[in-house]
Amino acid sequence: xxxxxxxxxxxxxxxxVAALARVSIGTVxxxxxxxxxPSLRPGRRVMVRLTxxxxxxxxxxxxxxxxxxxxx
Numbered sequence: 462x463x464x465x466x467x468x469x470x471x472x473x474x475x476x477x478v479a480a481l482a483r484v485s486i487g488t489v490x491x492x493x494x495x496x497x498x499p500s501l502r503p504g505r506r507v508m509v510r511l512t513x514x515x516x517x518x519x520x521x522x523x524x525x526x527x528x529x530x531x532x533x
Contacts, residue, residue, distance in 0.1 A: 473510075
Protein backbone atom coordinates (compact mmCIF):
# COMPACT_ATOMS: atom_id res chain seq x y z
CA UNK A 462 0.00 0.00 0.00
CA UNK A 463 1.56 3.33 -1.03
CA UNK A 464 1.88 6.04 1.62
CA UNK A 465 -0.86 8.66 1.65
CA UNK A 466 -0.27 11.81 -0.36
CA UNK A 467 0.09 14.95 1.69
CA UNK A 468 -0.76 18.44 0.29
CA UNK A 469 1.77 20.23 2.56
CA UNK A 470 4.45 17.68 3.46
CA UNK A 471 5.82 19.88 6.26
CA UNK A 472 2.60 19.98 8.33
CA UNK A 473 0.52 16.87 8.88
CA UNK A 474 -3.00 16.49 10.24
CA UNK A 475 -3.60 13.88 12.96
CA UNK A 476 -5.12 11.31 10.54
CA UNK A 477 -2.10 11.72 8.24
CA VAL A 478 0.28 11.16 11.17
CA ALA A 479 -1.68 8.06 12.16
CA ALA A 480 -1.52 6.69 8.61
CA LEU A 481 2.22 7.32 8.30
CA ALA A 482 2.98 5.82 11.73
CA ARG A 483 0.47 2.99 11.16
CA VAL A 484 -1.30 3.60 14.46
CA SER A 485 -4.79 4.74 15.37
CA ILE A 486 -5.84 8.38 15.50
CA GLY A 487 -6.44 7.90 19.22
CA THR A 488 -2.83 6.85 19.71
CA VAL A 489 -1.59 10.00 17.95
CA UNK A 490 -3.91 12.14 20.08
CA UNK A 491 -2.54 10.40 23.20
CA UNK A 492 1.06 11.09 22.13
CA UNK A 493 0.15 14.75 21.64
CA UNK A 494 -1.82 15.04 24.91
CA UNK A 495 1.04 13.55 26.94
CA UNK A 496 3.60 15.83 25.30
CA UNK A 497 5.49 13.02 23.59
CA UNK A 498 4.74 14.37 20.12
CA PRO A 499 4.95 18.16 19.67
CA SER A 500 2.05 19.71 17.79
CA LEU A 501 0.68 23.02 16.52
CA ARG A 502 -2.87 24.28 16.69
CA PRO A 503 -3.56 26.89 14.01
CA GLY A 504 -7.23 27.52 14.64
CA ARG A 505 -9.14 24.32 15.36
CA ARG A 506 -6.79 21.97 13.52
CA VAL A 507 -4.11 20.00 15.31
CA MET A 508 -1.03 19.59 13.15
CA VAL A 509 2.37 17.95 13.53
CA ARG A 510 5.55 18.95 11.76
CA LEU A 511 6.97 16.16 9.61
CA THR A 512 10.38 16.63 11.24
CA UNK A 513 8.81 16.24 14.72
CA UNK A 514 7.16 12.98 13.66
CA UNK A 515 10.41 11.67 12.17
CA UNK A 516 12.33 12.52 15.34
CA UNK A 517 9.63 10.97 17.54
CA UNK A 518 9.68 7.73 15.54
CA UNK A 519 13.49 7.61 15.56
CA UNK A 520 13.49 8.03 19.36
CA UNK A 521 10.81 5.36 19.73
CA UNK A 522 12.87 3.00 17.58
CA UNK A 523 15.78 3.45 19.98
CA UNK A 524 13.46 2.76 22.93
CA UNK A 525 13.59 6.30 24.30
CA UNK A 526 9.84 6.31 25.02
CA UNK A 527 9.58 2.80 26.48
CA UNK A 528 8.08 2.71 29.93
CA UNK A 529 10.23 1.18 32.70
CA UNK A 530 9.46 -2.47 33.30
CA UNK A 531 7.73 -2.96 29.94
CA UNK A 532 9.02 -5.11 27.14
CA UNK A 533 10.34 -3.29 24.10
